[in-house]
Structure formats: structure tokens, C-alpha cells
Amino acid sequence: xxxxxxxxxxxxxxxxxxxxxxxWQDTSHFGADIRGLSVRFNASKSFLNHYESILFxxxxxxxxxxxxxxxxxxxxxxxxxxxxxxxxxxxxxxxxASKRYALNANRSKDEMDLANDKEREELDTLVLASAxxxxxxxxxxxxxxxxxxxxxxxxxxxxxxxxxxxxxxxxLRQLMKLVWGPLPFLTSLSQLQKVEKDHDAEEVGLLEDxxxxxxxxxxxxxxxxxxxxxxxxxxxxxxxVAGSNYGTVFETTKVIVEHKTYDVNKINVIHEVAANxxxxxxxxxHEVNDARFKLLRCVNYFDEIPLRRIGMIxxxxxxLDGPPTTLLSALSSRASFSSFRPSLDARMRLARALxxxxxxxxxxxxxxxSIRSxxxxxxSEATTTSPPSRAPPNLEHPRLSxxxxxxxxxxxxxxxxxFDLQRNIYRHPxxxxxxxxxxxxxxxxxxxxxxxxxIGLWEPxxxxxxxxxxESLKEHYPxxxxxxxxxxxxxxxxxxxxxxxxYQELVLKCLKGEFGDLSGDDKIGTGLxxxxxxxxxxxxxxxxxxxxx
Numbered sequence: 001x002x003x004x005x006x007x008x009x010x011x012x013x014x015x016x017x018x019x020x021x022x023x024w025q026d027t028s029h030f031g032a033d034i035r036g037l038s039v040r041f042n043a044s045k046s047f048l049n050h051y052e053s054i055l056f057x058x059x060x061x062x063x064x065x066x067x068x069x070x071x072x073x074x075x076x077x078x079x080x081x082x083x084x085x086x087x088x089x090x091x092x093x094x095x096x097a098s099k100r101y102a103l104n105a106n107r108s109k110d111e112m113d114l115a116n117d118k119e120r121e122e123l124d125t126l127v128l129a130s131a132x133x134x135x136x137x138x139x140x141x142x143x144x145x146x147x148x149x150x151x152x153x154x155x156x157x158x159x160x161x162x163x164x165x166x167x168x169x170x171x172l173r174q175l176m177k178l179v180w181g182p183l184p185f186l187t188s189l190s191q192l193q194k195v196e197k198d199h200d201a202e203e204v205g206l207l208e209d210x211x212x213x214x215x216x217x218x219x220x221x222x223x224x225x226x227x228x229x230x231x232x233x234x235x236x237x238x239x240x241v242a243g244s245n246y247g248t249v250f251e252t253t254k255v256i257v258e259h260k261t262y263d264v265n266k267i268n269v270i271h272e273v274a275a276n277x278x279x280x281x282x283x284x285x286h287e288v289n290d291a292r293f294k295l296l297r298c299v300n301y302f303d304e305i306p307l308r309r310i311g312m313i314x315x316x317x318x319x320l321d322g323p324p325t326t327l328l329s330a331l332s333s334r335a336s337f338s339s340f341r342p343s344l345d346a347r348m349r350l351a352r353a354l355x356x357x358x359x360x361x362x363x364x365x366x367x368x369x370s371i372r373s374x375x376x377x378x379x380s381e382a383t384t385t386s387p388p389s390r391a392p393p394n395l396e397h398p399r400l401s402x403x404x405x406x407x408x409x410x411x412x413x414x415x416x417x418x419f420d421l422q423r424n425i426y427r428h429p430x431x432x433x434x435x436x437x438x439x440x441x442x443x444x445x446x447x448x449x450x451x452x453x454x455i456g457l458w459e460p461x462x463x464x465x466x467x468x469x470x471e472s473l474k475e476h477y478p479x480x481x482x483x484x485x486x487x488x489x490x491x492x493x494x495x496x497x498x499x500x501x502x503y504q505e506l507v508l509k510c511l512k513g514e515f516g517d518l519s520g521d522d523k524i525g526t527g528l529x530x531x532x533x534x535x536x537x538x539x540x541x542x543x544x545x546x547x548x549x
Contacts, residue, residue: 003069006077007056009084016091017045023098024158037162044165048087050200051172055080061198062191063184073530076179083175087168094161173204177292178533180206181363189217208290213364215284227282227301234302237313246323249300249313254321254382256296258401261309270308278310281403284366285312294357296377296399312403320379320397327376327451330393331460341458342395344499350395351455351503352540357400358448359536362441362529368403369439371447372426373454373461375402421473425461426450429480441528442513449510453491456499456507464490487511506539 024038054060055069064071069080185191195201196210232249237257239247245257260281262274270278285298296314303310316324330340342350354376361368379397418424419433428446430437437443454461464486465476477483488511495504509515515531 003056003067006081006084009088010052013088013091016095019095020091037158040162041165044169047169047204050203051176053200061185062194072179079175083172090164094157097157182529186213187217189214209364211287212284215280215287216364216366227279230286230300232300232302234304236302237311254316255313256316256324257311257313258403259309259311264308282312285403292356293360294353294399296401316379319381322380322382324377324379325393326374327378328373328460330378331373331454331458340393346395347455347458348540350398351452353398354400355448355536358444359529359533367439368444370402371444371451372423373451375400377401421477422462425477425483429484432480445510445532449507450487452507452510453487453495456495456503484511502539506535509535
């Protein structure tokens with residue numbers, strides 16, 4: 001879709017918006033109702049103006065010649081054009097109806113065709129009741145005709161228009177965040193420094209992850225955050241239960257701790273490369289302030305030198321500082337709340353939250369490398385028992401944890417071997433035992449698919465085939481490819497019944513890595529990420545969660 005066509009639609013939308021604002025000017029004396037709706041309508045108009053500037057201003061962003069709209073894939077340009085057509089229809093329909101009823105005209109009471117005196121009395125009563133709640137002096141200046149039509153027809157119609165405009169802006173915001181992440185000018189430090197000065201991008205929230213991106217693209221031997229200022233002595237952390245990673249810092253703030261082991265050199269000092277990776281990981285997790293990332297923020301850390309490990313301290317959100325549980329515990333029949341069976345909607349919201357977090361991490365070229373149900377935390381409110389007990393899991397507040405093996409996409413990949421089968425069954429076949437392939441986004445996506453399969457069936461993978469006599473886990477999952485085949489069979493035969501066909505298709509694509517022709521994809525997997533984003537939006541579109549705690 002050519003930019004000129006989209007601009008032509010915008011050229012028709014803007015005068016229509018102006019007409020609507022003018023129609024409402026004569027109704028300002030109706031009080032807070034219309035004033036509040038006008039404020040909301042104008043806010044949506046401002047967002048539209050910002051997005052128009054972002055998409056259609058020539059040479060606005062570094063490295064982009066012409067309009068940003070021209071660089072987007074054909075499918076996204078067509079989606080934006082269709083959305084503009086939808087908005088034009090919504091606005092034009094309202095204007096046509098509003099002019100028909102001529103709310104802004106100074107018509108007399110006699111021009112109103114009422115069916116009978118009884119209807120007249122009912123409308124009059126409605127208007128008078130509404131007027132008493134507003135300023136009496138202003139109400140006296142309003143004609144009976146205008147008040148009647150505002151109360152009977154116009155108010156509901158205006159409310160619907162404002163809601164529709166806001167929903168449209170929300171859809172455009174979601175689309176823009178999807179296409180914004182992989183844009184090439186967000187992968188260079190010098191270009192990011194220019195982009196973060198863009199007023200339009202800032203106003204619509206497209207710059208929220210720039211601090212994270214700057215940490216990612218900075219050279220490995222540089223530090224944009226002095227993490228040593230976050231270091232605490234190990235004694236600062238007090239576990240509430242001995243041996244637990246849930247506790248307090250200085251006996252006040254509720255936190256959880258994740259440990260990361262490290263190797264030392266011949267003089268018993270941490271290797272420089274390992275130190276840099278740990279420091280960058282702490283810096284990144286300290287900068288997490290975007291509610292879209294379902295991650296906990298790393299506020300401090302401590303170094304347990306005798307144990308050769310770093311303890312990263314993560315602050316729990318206010319009101320959700322009870323003992324967290326893992327998704328694996330919630331799924332397991334051995335958990336104390338084994339009778340808990342969440343609704344399909346709750347499971348789909350959980351799946352969307354986790355999938356979008358992985359997409360966001362990948363959009364800034366960060367690989368997690370340890371996605372499994374054990375590394376998904378479910379937060380809950382604090383309990384009054386001592387020691388605190390775990391409440392039944394709350395799927396509305398998940399957090400992805402387990403960053404002990406995560407790395408930057410442009411960092412080297414470790415070749416550490418791991419023969420633990422309960423971890424391997426979540427890994428892509430190429431990452432079992434001694435990994436033969438460098439870790440990439442498709443490996444994270446495979447692990448995500450395994451967790452999504454567990455969520456859909458609401459059963460941990462280790463229980464998929466039950467207990468048959470003396471069969472061990474190794475007999476069910478003898479090797480990497482047999483494990484993948486078994487998971488694909490479970491998704492094919494069972495998942496559609498439990499979670500629906502679209503969700504089933506998403507999981508199978510993650511497990512099989514089938515996201516269309518990606519032969520021309522760049523080295524950071526921009527095309528793969530884009531295709532996954534589209535699949536997620538299609539499969540989980542109707543399961544939004546608005547709570548951003």
C-alpha cells in the first residue's frame with residue numbers, strides 16, 4: 001500500500017475530527033460529562049498526530065531515507081491502511097448522525113416532534129434530574145431541546161465514539177510496538193542517542209526500552225551503569241525460612257534472590273569475561289522499569305566469594321510480596337494446591353504475558369536460555385502466617401526469572417554441557433548435552449513452546465505420559481529428537497481440545513520452528529521475531545490483561 005494512499009485517508013480524517021470538535025463546542029455548557037469526553041477525545045487525537053508524524057514524516061529517523069511507513073513490510077502497511085479506513089468510517093458515521101439530529105442548531109421546543117404529552121413529561125423529568133447535578137446557572141441557559149437530545153441520544157453516542165477512538169489508538173499502539181522493536185536504527189548506540197530525542201516517539205511510549213537497548217549495544221568492555229554501587233554484603237539478605245531464596249534486605253523490603261555461579265582464575269579471582277557478563281546482566285535487570293516486561297527488577301547483589309557465586313536481589317512489587325511459587329509447582333500434582341484448576345481465559349492471559357516478555361527480550365537482542373516452567377514465578381499477596389505460607393497461585397502476575405544462563409545476542413555463546421534431563425526436555429534438540437549449535441532465538445522459542453504446551457494442558461511435562469510401572473523419565477524421553485516428537489504428538493492430539501485450535505497452531509509452530517520462509521532473515525532474527533509476533537497476536541488477541549503491577 002503506497003504512502004500516498006494512506007496519507008489521502010488521513011487528509012480526510014483530520015477535517016472530520018475538527019468538525020466533531022466544533023460540534024461539541026456548543027455543548028460545553030452541559031457540564032463535566034461533555035468536558036471529560038472532550039478531553040479523552042483530544043488525547044486520542046494527539047496520539048493520532050504523533051503516530052502520523054512517526055510514520056509519514058520524511059527522513060525523521062537516522063538511517064531511514066524517506067518515510068518510516070515505506071520501510072515496513074507490505075502486510076503492516078496494509079494493516080495500517082485498513083485501520084485508517086476503519087477510523088474514518090467511525091468518525092464519518094458519527095458526524096452524519098450528529099448533523100442529522102442537529103444538536104448544535106438553535107431549534108425551538110416546537111420543532112421537536114414528541115409523540116404525546118406523557119413522553120414530553122418523561123423527557124423533561126430526565127433533563128431536570130440531570131441538570132440539578134450540574135451548575136444551576138449554566139443549566140438555565142441551556143434550551144430544553146438541547147438538553148433532551150443530550151440526555152436521550154447524544155451522550156451515549158459521544159461516549160461510544162470516544163471509546164471506539166481509544167480502542168483504535170490502543171490497537172495502533174500494539175501494532176507499532178510490534179513493528180518498532182526490530183527496526184535497524186535501534187541497534188546502534190549513536191542512532192539510539194538520536195532516536196531518544198524524538199518527541200513523537202517519546203509521547204507514544206516507543207522509547208521506554210531505550211535505556212535497555214543502550215546497555216545491549218554498548219561495547220562489552222564498557223559500563224553505562226556502575227553496578228558496584230548496588231553491591232551489598234551477603235549478610236544484608238535474611239531468608240524468612242532457612243535455605244529459602246525468599247526473604248528481606250535489612251529486614252525490611254521483601255525480595256527473592258537468584259544465584260549465578262562463576263569460574264575463577266589461577267589466583268582465585270573471577271575471570272574478567274565472566275565478570276563483564278554478570279555486570280551487564282545486573283545492569284540490564286536493574287534498568288527494567290517497563291511494565292510490559294514481566295520481569296522482576298534487580299535492585300542489589302552480593303558476592304559470596306567462598307561459594308563462587310553472585311546473589312542477585314530482586315525486589316517484589318508492593319502488594320505482591322508474598323512467597324512466590326513457580327509455574328512448575330502450580331502445574332504439579334504434588335503441590336499442596338493441586339486442586340487448583342485455572343480457567344481457560346486465565347491460562348491464555350498467562351501465556352500471552354510470557355510470550356510477549358520473550359518477544360520484548362528478543363527485540364532488544366537478549367536471549368534468556370533457561371525458559372521452563374521452573375523459571376516462571378507466580379506472585380501473590382503476602383500472608384499473615386508465620387512463617388508465610390504460599391497462597392493458591394495467581395496467574396495474573398507472572399514474572400520470568402532464571403537469568404543465570406542468559407546472555408546478549410551479540411555476546412559469545414557458552415558451550416557448557418548439561419545432562420540434567422528435567423532441564424533438557426525443555427531445550428531444543430540442538431541444545432542437549434554438548435550443544436553443537438550456537439544459541440539463537442529459535443532455541444528460546446522452542447522452550448517457550450514447551451511451557452505454552454504445559455499451560456494449555458495444565459500439566460507438567462514430566463507427567464504427560466503418567467507413571468507406568470517402573471518406567472523412568474529417561475524411558476519416556478530417551479533422546480532429544482524423541483522428546484521433540486513426543487511433545488509434538490501431545491500438542492497435535494490433545495491441545496486443541498484443551499486450549500483451542502489457534503493456540504494449538506501457535507504451540508506447534510514454536511515446537512517445529514515453522515514460521516514461513518526465513519531464508520533472507522538477518523543475523524539477529526528480525527523476520528523470525530516478526531512472524532512470531534503475528535502468530536501470538538492472532539492466537540492470543542482476545543485475552544488481554546490490563547493490570548500492570
